[in-house]
Amino acid sequence: MKQNINKAVIAAALVVTGMLGCNKKLNVFDENNPTTESYFKTASELQNGVNAIYSTLRSGELVGREWFFTHDMRGGETASGGPQLEAPRAELLSQPSPAPSNAVMSNVWSGCYQMINRANLVLDKAPDVTDNTALRDRLVGEAKFLRGWAYFELVAQWGDVPLYTQTVASSIDFKGKSPAADIYAFIISDLTAAAEALPESYGASDNGRATKGAANSLLGKVLMQKGDYDAAKTALLKVYGKYSLTPNYQWNFDGDIKDDNNAAVASGHEFNSESIFEVVFVDKGDNNFNWGYNGEGSTSPLSTVRNQEYGITWGNVIPSNQFLNEFEAGDPRYKFTIFEEGDTILKSSGITPIKLTADIMNIATSVRNGVTKKRFFRKYNIYDYVNSGFHPGGINQRVIRYADILLLLAECEAEVGTPAQAANYINEVRSRPGVNMPPVTPASKNDALKAVMHEREVELGAEELASFDILRWRKKGYFPSIIPERVPNQVDLFPIPAIETSTNPLIK
Template identity: 45%
Template sequence: MKTKTIYRLLLAAGAVVTVSMFSCNKDLDKTNPNSVGLDQSFKTAADLQTAVNAAYSVIKSSSLVGREWFFVHDLRSDDVSTGGSQLEAPRAQILNGGTQPSNPVMNSVWNALYTAIHRANTAILKGPGVTDNPALRDRIVGEAKFLRGWAYFDLVSMWGKVPLYTLPVQSFSDSKPRSSVDSIYAQIIQDLKDAAGNLPGKSGYDAANKGRVTNAAANAMLGRVYMQKGDYASAKAALLLIPTTGADGYSLTARWLDNFEEEHEFNSESILEVIFVDKKTANFNWGGQSVGDVLNGNTELTTVRNQEYCPVAWRNLIPSDKLINEFENSGFGATKTDPRFSWTVYQSGDKYNNGAETLTDGDQNGNGSTFHGTAKKISWRKFMLMYKMSKSAMGFYPGGNNQRLIRYADVLLMLAECENELGNSAAAVGYLNQVRDRADVLMPHYPTAQYPTGTKDQVTKAIMHERSVELADEEVRNIDIMRWRIKGYYPSIAPEPLSYFQKNRDELLPIPQAELDNNPKVTGDQNPGY
């Protein structure tokens, strides 16, 4: 007899979990005759599609893009402030820089990212054995490699060294130690390159397959990854592969708000979206995923973002004072007031519900803001459904508004940064001005009185400004902050964005306590300062 802890892999959950601790002998260590092993599964392209659908499913679940993902990204940025005491303690902990290894919001994102990786690994492993439909097989493996690369980029950028799994975990002995940041980036880059080579353009998918990743999405992510590594030449090369003409081409929409409203999903600017469905009910997929989600990646899911940030709902996070004062305003030294301000945020006096209702201070639960020295109630407008819904309908309403993960405006701004870092400041300014030339934005070209562009540092400051106002609350600001911090741009070009920041601690989140407890190859290997 001996005492040991038995761990078992749940393929559906995609994680190693403790089952029980008990005394046993060898006679009890038997294979479950009712289980189906990997060697018996995923024999056809249709089977492979089930595996990759399951990876998509966890990405749109409440543990990731449906809820906790946007919280973790936003709370690590200077785009947001607390809406008031209604912000739950674990979220306030991240916002205020006091994140603990046991933080459940952070842990939820970590676990879900590894779940998505496990499911993608299954499709990638089994792909070579599928022969019934080689074209579909190759596309599915390309999708899986993109999703694995996307997940690992979130992990490495927020936690640094993490365990690197490229095969499905089938037993406790498969546990991995933390890999080097360089090796993780090398895997991400290879995955995204492979994906770009096997994925079609957007015209290669019919209406039933909208939302699947494309070669443009792979190249855009590849550009983002290279930039985070400081390899701007490779980033530029990848970004320039994104087509701008023909059936697979991308361009800026004439109307800026088309990027954040349900009626204009999958428009000319949208490179990657996570699909959500309005179920016309108050039901939300709390707790991540149901059994149905695991078995069917097409299960309809809603996003609770419309509830969490909505001015007349929970209003847990609001735009930060720093952000609302970043927009150019003719009353404070600019030639023209940037129209993107009134499309990014609501403030008291604004109309909503197709113009039928007026937002008041009393409607907006919690904290106020300070706009150029004046106290105001200001809330998020991006991705909210108030533009077409009444206050009474917004009591609790999870929405179906797709989350746009990558859009062409971001590609142009990434190219601007690449050109500036490569010594081509004039080309960088040209890309910035393309974004400002959108038909309904038409902001004055750089250089302006507030943003001269005579030096590389001045262009960098203009890039920082333009990314802030164009991409506010699109979950890229914290990634920008980390990249610019590494380059030493704080405080030489701009002040450190996070007031709580402590060097050699707050660059990264803590490794979750559950990982330290359950993975013996990680035990004791915590990030600095925690």
């Protein structure tokens, strides 16, 4: 783990040399190059340290790029767009388990531990900050939320992993693997504390920071993955009714967009009534992405390449046939989720619209209801406004939204054998204005679970949730007793990356 530890030590220093805000209005950069020993004396400096954790969260190692691949390639909802799909991503999609050298998996591992080390640094320094204790305590809550998020990614995908609770101070400060049960207990402690410390909301200038609702939502998701449905329901009910579904389904995936001339062409609906936690991205109009993956510095690109990977120019990822055929006839979410041959793009751009034809779509075909066409994901794309070969996006990633919470509550009710109550939550989602699908009426536990599984796929498809759903349901034996296995022969847990095992003598 020496390489990882060295990265962590460097990361600790970078907390104070490259601090970047989590919000478009929080782009903070310290110009005096202080050290970790001389810094973190005030709440303002502590906030800069927390901003640096958010910076890693939105870097290319995590939500800016590689994170969505570790989920979507293993969730049954995606397929290869063609031979252009790079080998490490194709391996995640097609192999039962990736090799320990897989670069995508390794980047997510490193990014999570960088987040953890930065959070540990903030939490180690926080007790000495006394000038603004109210802000300090809120920042402690944010750091614990972000640390909990990173550890959840690790334990759910890798199982037993090293547990670091303090800042890494030495390149030989190795840790062996801790049992997954201990990791879950640590996450639950962090998120419980975060929920107590965090506010319900912020002013507009602080949008993007973790809230009480985000902490309770993540706590509920963690408890469900752990298998404690009663405790999960308690956590999720603290969120119920505090948010509401947007009247327009697409508002969950739009945002501020600039064209190739750096002109603003769209203003979206970020931080809407349904959004519980968003990772902020900004299209600076420079067509640039942080390929260094470090997320550092106020002048660094703040964009995501999600729209490129799932678009028609790179064409790396397309919807799977299984996903396409999950939609019921007449479900408007299909067209909100998928573009296909014959559809028109650039309808909102002010320039001549384009009809999608096979020759302009650099992607493989897919089959829905026996019809072969080229299709791609509409979520988070910018094709209503910009049709460019390379244009990294600035649309915020909605990591937790209220529809997810409603369907998790439905799953909790199904698990305890109350299908009627499960149906109530499902039907809240189905009756959203603009969707208005007929209500479901499950009569048994298994009927309710099947309804939940269906609804989560069509409502939340390609939102980096299905992989965790599959792991949870597989443990319960619901494949194939309730629905067919979505990803046959898949190995549940990733191998520990080679970057870790090759250098850490405590992990073999």
